[in-house]
Amino acid sequence: MSDGQQNDPEVGSGAGGGRRHFLKTLGLGAAAAGAVAAAPAPAWGGRTLKDAFADLFRKHYKEMSPDEVEAALRRIERRAEARLGVGIDCSNTPPLEGVVFGYAINVSVCRGYRDCVSGCVKENNLGRDSQVQYIRVLEMEQGTLDLEQADHYYDPATVPVEGKYYLPVQCMQCDDPPCVKACPVEATWMEPDGVVVVDYDWCIGCRYCMTACPYWARHFNWTEPQIPAEEVNSNTHYLGNRPRPRGVVEKCHFCLQRTRVGREPACVEACPTGARVFGNLLDPDSEIRWILANKTVFRLKEDLGTEPKFWYYTD
């Protein structure tokens, strides 16, 4: 925390005293003070007026100078502490050189346990009450790929069921992503490592990207996402798993906070059957490249031309 003085009095209390203190430090006039005092406390989510202002009038991620990014990261940390009661560490690790991430799932091995789902929820600070999940595992009828026949709400305690197979679906990190085209404010884009990311502080919440996505991979925060303090993952990334505000869209980002420092995504680690393979598509010696070269693979809805970087294969 670089700015402890700005941070402390406003947190949680919402008391008028704290706000007055800030107005004094900001040197605002009496008229402004009157207007501010009349506003209800949650208007800036328990943050300082200065932080709220800085958040409101911040620049687009790609237009921020390194200093401005740094300031934004610290604001995110303060905001998270005020809201969740836990200190987090928000980084901005850049994409690795010569890396484009890809993913493959072995459908003949997946048993539908949904451990990937719970691993993802914990790792990525997904709202517990809002029940947003980046991964949806479909229980499919053996002998068809017809999604209309899939069961989305099967009981994981009874899997695997005879006559069924399991098809996990998440963001395909399309190479020609229709969601990126759809966004009217460029709040979502593809990073050089091939991951489609969202700037949660730039998204206006129009949800046109959700309409454009053929994989139902985008989710909206209909309410303030709640995470119990003891379950918050404090290792976060600006474009990744940092706590999201209400009213914006989020999606799977291949666990940027892990994968950009050489670790596997949480879903790969959580999978008990080894069905999930993650790696660098540009590395000819990677496991994922071996699978693409030696296995029968398919992609979901390939005919839509979005070029998913996400394959399924069988043994």
Add this chain to the structure above:
Amino acid sequence: MIRFLFDAVRTVLQGPREYWLWLLFLAAVIAYGVANYVQQLTTGLVVTGMSDQVSWGFYISNFAFLVGIAAAAVLLVIPAYIFNRRDVKEVVLVGEGIAVAAVIMAMLFVVVDLGRPERFWHMIPGPGRFNFPLSLLAWDVVVLSGYLLLNLGIPFYILYSKYRGGEPSLRLYFPFVVLAIFWAISIHTVTAFLFSANPARPYWHTALLGPRFIASAFVSGPGLIILTLQVIRRVTSYRIEQSVIDLLALIMTFALQINLFFVVAELFTDFYNEGSHSVSIRYLFFGIEGFASLRPWIWTALGMNLVAVTILTIHPLRRNLVTLNIACVLACVGIWIEKGMGLVIPGFIPTPLGEVFEYTPTRTELGVSAAIWALGFMIFTLLAKLVIAVEQGKVTHAR
């Protein structure tokens, strides 16, 4: 100029008791809606019936309908300015007033749908990042705001000229009229493309969507204008010639016939060889897996449009004001359902992953929507009051 604005304000502030009661009623509805919107702002869009499955609902449905109403003003603009029909020219400013109110309503329906309305400025090029020309939503922002400016600018110039006791110079405003005509078609085409641009949603992903939007707009638009003109005829001394209503009724008849033909074309293509692209339309008309909440809506709309087209096609019934009005109301409501609950919502059902999850608007959504409609009516009432006063020469520079 300042005196004109001053006189304009004075004109709309003067009126009989009924006028004030009407405005008061609208203000009450707006206040109720604002209270609902405050609740939505402070709690989040969770207070609506929308979900990750059906992520657009009643708001965007109304938006799609209202863009059509706005575009339909062109049906008065063309005969008035291009064919120079005197009878139409007398009411063309009323039509443009409807367009202004409709565009503002359409824009507000998008704004209330935003999760982060305070970040709206992110769309302004310069301080924000405007994804133009890639995003169809960006296109919609451009065409709608342009259309609003055109429909404010042209009537303002004409009214101001008349206020000063002169005649507006045709050579000066004609280029803008031509631009406004193309622009009107573009706003509804772009709005249709906003939906049809998505292969992820097979129900919308058809080249017929643009033509269907235009055809249905040329039904609901004239229908609403016909009803409005009769109200003006009743509550003011302003003369509205029957020939204008006859013209609009005829356009509406053709448009509704074409629109129903489009519906048939769509039903045939989807059901003759039924595949995965037909699931939404099956859900809409017949229901799937026991879910069928939209079924009564679409059959009602279809029934209304069929009765309306029958009335309109039979000449004596179309020329009779009572039956014509019935047809107008039926067609307007029918198109409103067809384009809203019948077009926007089923596009999301089932989801791209095949999940069937239904949607019903909540009381909050209905309240906010009612307020936007009331505001639209209020804007139109005030504009119409001014237009009629100036046209009748009651507000002039001389006084």
